[in-house]
Amino acid sequence: MTWSFSIGRLLGSELRVHATFFLLLLWVGTVAWAAAGPLAAAVNVLFILVLFACVVAHEYGHALMARRYGIATPDITLLPIGGMARLERMPEKPGQEVAVALAGPAVNVVIFLVIVGLFRVDLNVETLMQIEDPREGFLARVAMVNLFLVAFNMLPAFPMDGGRVFRAVLSIWMPRVKATRVAAGAGQAMAFMFGFLGLLTVNPLLVLIAIFIFIAAGAESSFVAMQDFGRHTGVRAAMITSFESLDEHASLNEASAALIRTTQHEFPVVDASGHMVGLLTRRALYAALAEAEGRGARPIAPHINREVPTVPLTAPLEAAMEAMARAQSPAVGVVGPSGGLIGYITHENIGELMVVSGRA
Numbered sequence: 001m002t003w004s005f006s007i008g009r010l011l012g013s014e015l016r017v018h019a020t021f022f023l024l025l026l027w028v029g030t031v032a033w034a035a036a037g038p039l040a041a042a043v044n045v046l047f048i049l050v051l052f053a054c055v056v057a058h059e060y061g062h063a064l065m066a067r068r069y070g071i072a073t074p075d076i077t078l079l080p081i082g083g084m085a086r087l088e089r090m091p092e093k094p095g096q097e098v099a100v101a102l103a104g105p106a107v108n109v110v111i112f113l114v115i116v117g118l119f120r121v122d123l124n125v126e127t128l129m130q131i132e133d134p135r136e137g138f139l140a141r142v143a144m145v146n147l148f149l150v151a152f153n154m155l156p157a158f159p160m161d162g163g164r165v166f167r168a169v170l171s172i173w174m175p176r177v178k179a180t181r182v183a184a185g186a187g188q189a190m191a192f193m194f195g196f197l198g199l200l201t202v203n204p205l206l207v208l209i210a211i212f213i214f215i216a217a218g219a220e221s222s223f224v225a226m227q228d229f230g231r232h233t234g235v236r237a238a239m240i241t242s243f244e245s246l247d248e249h250a251s252l253n254e255a256s257a258a259l260i261r262t263t264q265h266e267f268p269v270v271d272a273s274g275h276m277v278g279l280l281t282r283r284a285l286y287a288a289l290a291e292a293e294g295r296g297a298r299p300i301a302p303h304i305n306r307e308v309p310t311v312p313l314t315a316p317l318e319a320a321m322e323a324m325a326r327a328q329s330p331a332v333g334v335v336g337p338s339g340g341l342i343g344y345i346t347h348e349n350i351g352e353l354m355v356v357s358g359r360a
Contacts, residue, residue, distance in 0.1 A: 187217035239343035
């Protein structure tokens with residue numbers, strides 16, 4: 001994710017923090033300092049850090065349960081509005097999806113029970129209502145916020161955990177694409193409610209959560225529709241066959257000339273035998289030209305993305321989509337029986353194919 005950076009690996013997943021998370025810490029500390037002084041600021045910042053440790057534990061609950069079904073979690077990212085575990089895919093069997101969805105809230109329930117049982121904290125409604133007040137007991141606030149995380153995540157609206165459970169239950173009786181569309185619609189309706197409430201109470205964080213839910217719900221619905229489309233379509237239908245490729249020993253001047261005479265956003269790079277070496281994107285070419293400062297005779301080789309996957313012509317489109325997702329690549333090459341490059345596929349032309357096929 002853009003603007004995020006790694007802080008290490010834990011249990012097989014890379015743990016990342018989005019830069020805006022530090023803006024949240026700054027805002028919390030500043031507000032508390034202005035209201036009650038430096039000690040209150042320190043306590044509230046510590047509380048936010050502990051809260052997000054609970055969020056990380058929640059996301060690892062999802063990740064470790066998904067691992068039981070052979071699904072890896074490449075990374076987990078901390079955002080100001082919570083955490084996001086990027087699973088390679090969601091299990092499509094309803095029972096497995098329910099298990100993965102419930103594993104996160106289950107971790108928060110365990111944290112709540114441990115704090116209450118081990119430290120005998122006194123919990124009441126006032127603690128929940130004053131959860132941001134540093135004068136309330138620290139452990140009581142941590143316990144209550146975990147309870148709140150369970151309740152919030154179990155809302156039956158996509159992309160919340162409760163929405164995933166809702167989708168899994170619906171998919172028992174209806175196609176997964178339709179079930180996702182219904183759950184996403186519920187999520188977007190709830191996003192409107194959150195946004196209205198946030199504007200009414202002048203709560204920017206609630207508005208931000210509403211925007212996130214609305215966008216994420218729509219994105220998931222589109223992704224599942226695309227996944228289903230790819231399952232029943234071959235790569236032949238989606239690949240770009242009319243294109244210019246570049247030799248791996250080409251210069252920046254040659255790449256620039258190709259950029260001017262075509263409308264391509266990316267150029268497959270091939271070796272002498274026609275096998276794909278990688279991809280030179282328009283953005284990479286612009287950066288290379290700026291760095292070269294007029295010395296266009298320089299080779300394109302250092303600027304080639306060599307992690308571009310390939311799929312055979314006989315593969316389903318779903319295989320190409322999965323290959324792009326695994327490699328986080330802007331495109332995938334399509335190779336013929338001899339291994340030579342005969343076309344390539346981008347996210348954009350998959351979307352265009354869905355539109356002209358009436359599946360978007």
